[in-house]
Amino acid sequence: MTRQEVSRKLRSVEQLPSLFFIGKWIILSALVGILAGSASALLLFSLQWATDFRETHTWIIWLLPFGGLLIGFSYHYWGQDVVKGNNQLLEEFHSPKQIIPLKMAPLVLFGTVATHFFGGSAGREGTAVQMGGAIADQFTRIFRLRPRDRKILLVIGISAGFASVFGTPLAGAIFALEVLVIGRMRYEALLPSFITAVIADYACRWWQVEHTHYHVDLVPDMQLPFLLWAVCAGIIFGLAALLFSRSTHFFSALFGSGIKYPPLRPVVGGAVLAVVVYFIGTTKYIGLGIPTIVEAFENQLPPYDFLLKILFTAFTLGAGFKGGEVTPLFFIGATLGNALALFIPLPAALLAGMGFVAVFSGATNTPIACTIMGIELFGIESGVFIALACVTAYLFSGHSGIYSAQIIGSPKHLFYGRDRGKTLTEIDKKHQKKNRKTEKPG
Numbered sequence: 263m264t265r266q267e268v269s270r271k272l273r274s275v276e277q278l279p280s281l282f283f284i285g286k287w288i289i290l291s292a293l294v295g296i297l298a299g300s301a302s303a304l305l306l307f308s309l310q311w312a313t314d315f316r317e318t319h320t321w322i323i324w325l326l327p328f329g330g331l332l333i334g335f336s337y338h339y340w341g342q343d344v345v346k347g348n349n350q351l352l353e354e355f356h357s358p359k360q361i362i363p364l365k366m367a368p369l370v371l372f373g374t375v376a377t378h379f380f381g382g383s384a385g386r387e388g389t390a391v392q393m394g395g396a397i398a399d400q401f402t403r404i405f406r407l408r409p410r411d412r413k414i415l416l417v418i419g420i421s422a423g424f425a426s427v428f429g430t431p432l433a434g435a436i437f438a439l440e441v442l443v444i445g446r447m448r449y450e451a452l453l454p455s456f457i458t459a460v461i462a463d464y465a466c467r468w469w470q471v472e473h474t475h476y477h478v479d480l481v482p483d484m485q486l487p488f489l490l491w492a493v494c495a496g497i498i499f500g501l502a503a504l505l506f507s508r509s510t511h512f513f514s515a516l517f518g519s520g521i522k523y524p525p526l527r528p529v530v531g532g533a534v535l536a537v538v539v540y541f542i543g544t545t546k547y548i549g550l551g552i553p554t555i556v557e558a559f560e561n562q563l564p565p566y567d568f569l570l571k572i573l574f575t576a577f578t579l580g581a582g583f584k585g586g587e588v589t590p591l592f593f594i595g596a597t598l599g600n601a602l603a604l605f606i607p608l609p610a611a612l613l614a615g616m617g618f619v620a621v622f623s624g625a626t627n628t629p630i631a632c633t634i635m636g637i638e639l640f641g642i643e644s645g646v647f648i649a650l651a652c653v654t655a656y657l658f659s660g661h662s663g664i665y666s667a668q669i670i671g672s673p674k675h676l677f678y679g680r681d682r683g684k685t686l687t688e689i690d691k692k693h694q695k696k697n698r699k700t701e702k703p704g
Contacts, residue, residue, distance in 0.1 A: 284453065290401060291418055291458040298394035298422035298458075299465025305371060305389055305427065306471050312379035313549055320545060322380060326536045329380030330528025333373045334582055338525045341369045344396075347584075348388050351395040352667035355416050355442055361403055362416075366396040373584030380532065381539060383548045383574035384585025386427055391586070394423025394462070410450075417442070417451040422462035428588075429466070429473035433635030435459040440628040441665065445672025474552055476559055476618070478640040480609040481647065491606050492616065492647045495599070496654025499617050502598055503624025503659040506572050506591065510664060513580025524582065531581025535574070547574040551593040558596035558614040565601035568594045587664045588622055595621030612647060615640045620651035624659030627668060662686060 316322055337345050344350065344366035354362060374389040398419025402412045417438045425434025435455040439447045482488050517527040539548060546554055547570045557563060575590040599617030603610035615636060623632035629652045636648035657674055666687040673682060 287414070287418075287454040288457060290405075290415065291454050292461055293401065294394070294398045294415070294418050295422050295426075295458045295461025296465045297397045298390075298419065299426040299462035300469065301367065301371075301393045301397065302390045302423060302426035302462070303466045303469035303471045305374070305386060305393070306466070307469075308371070308375045309378055309386060309550065312375050316379060316381060316549065317545065323536050323539050323545070323548070326380040326382065326532035327529045328532075329376045329382070330530075330532035330581065330583060331525060333376055333584060334525030334528045336369060336372065337582075337584075341365065344369060344392075346667075347392055348665055349667040351392065351416060351420060352442060352665060352669075354399075355413055356667070356669060358409060358412065362396045362399040364396055364400055367393040370584055374586075377578070377583040377585050378549050381545070381548045382532070382535065382578040382583040382585065383551075383571070383590060384578055384583055384587075385550065385575075385589035385591070386586050387424060387588035388586030389584070390423035390427035391420050392423070394421070394426075395419035398422070413448070414451040414454050417448060418454050418458035421455040421459045425459035426462040426466035428635070429463060430635050430638045431456075431459040431463040432638055433631050434463070436634055437626075437628055437631035440631050441626060441668070443669050443671035444627045444661075444663075445670065445674070474556065476556065476615065476639055478559070478609075478611045478615045478644050481612055481643045482608065484646055488608060489646070489650060491608055492650040493654050495602055495606055495608070495613060495616055496620055496651040497658050498602065499595060499598065499620035499651055500624040500655035500658030500660075502568065502572070502594060502617075503591070503621045503655055504662055506576065506587075506594060506621070507625055507659070507662045507664050509572055509576035510579055510587070511666070513576050515580075517581050528582040531577060531583070535578065535581075538574075547571050548578075550589045552589070555593050555596045555618070558600040559611045562603075562610070563597055563600050565604065567597035568601065571597065587625065591622045591625055592618050595619065608647070612644055615644060616648055616651040619648060620655040623652040624655035625664050627656060627659070627663045627665075629653045629656035 344363055347370065350362065370389045370392045374384065374386065377384045395416055398415045402415055407415065421435050421438035424437050425431040438455050439451060442448060517531065521527045521530060539545060551571065554567065571590055571593045575587065579587065595617030596614040598621065599613035600610055603613050606613060619632040619636040623629045632652045633649045637645045661670065661674065663686055666685065668686050670682055670684055
């Protein structure tokens, strides 16, 4: 047999390219996972320090306008090309223009820690995802990767950040695949995403980072009435997700139109937040709010907690402070579920767990990732109730979300079939235009 014939036979074996693919992405996934997981560990340590200091020195909240000024100046003069945050990662995936600047990572880290240190209401997922995406994209240049490989690299950067910051590798891997296009998944990135998520989670834990644990002790039998109540709860969770998304966009537009000089927006917003916190007399609704989330699984809370967290977080992020939306969404969902226990005959802890992931599902349009996250956090016993809540919330949140650069690959229902391929921003503008025409007299 000649050398040419041997070469042709080898090329005809489908598994050989698969071996090369696996080998290449194990190396890249290890690099991204270790770096992104370590970055998440630094973020979590920093946020814990900032939270502890703020809670023992509450006077620091009066300096929130100063913190806003620092954040505003840093992004206005050094971060104009990374100010879009998570949406920039999605835009680069769909319409590549340039490598994500590495400075996105330290800038968002500084902005998030400053937001929490001075008393803003924000999360951490956005920060971890942006750091992961920025770190991962640097290897595009280092290894001179092709455009299709770069897309996988952006996916694993998102996967690494999400998985490591929450300690949920399965959900992190699926989230990175599901968040890019509504109703579609990138299966060519499936294996790299899972490998990176596991490595990033391990790397973060290696730094002795502790993740918060939640408990759902009682799960009822899967009887039809209980399942129908889960669907009803999912509808409410979806509407809460819609309210949060619309509120965030509203305050962003309000500050953008009312204050033309961007660095002043968080200054004004910080001043308002500091005064409001002083008058309500509690720091419950600022920061991550993890103690309240934990309490929602154990004790009855005021039924208005979720509404105040929506207002505080939407106002904080709309004013230009930095941080993610997901942990506040956990707060909103868990406290709303706690409130629903007053009239829905399901255990309060189960409803809190359902809301925890379902509001997140509706706001990010990632029902599968959120279902898996609920199973990772609360156990397989509650899986059916969590799945019903997540899918229903996804449907009832409408074609909206916190990531305006998401593209609709498969509409949530046939009434929106014509919107396939459009971003959430384009759909929102279309609806606004339609509403203005409807409101015109005559």
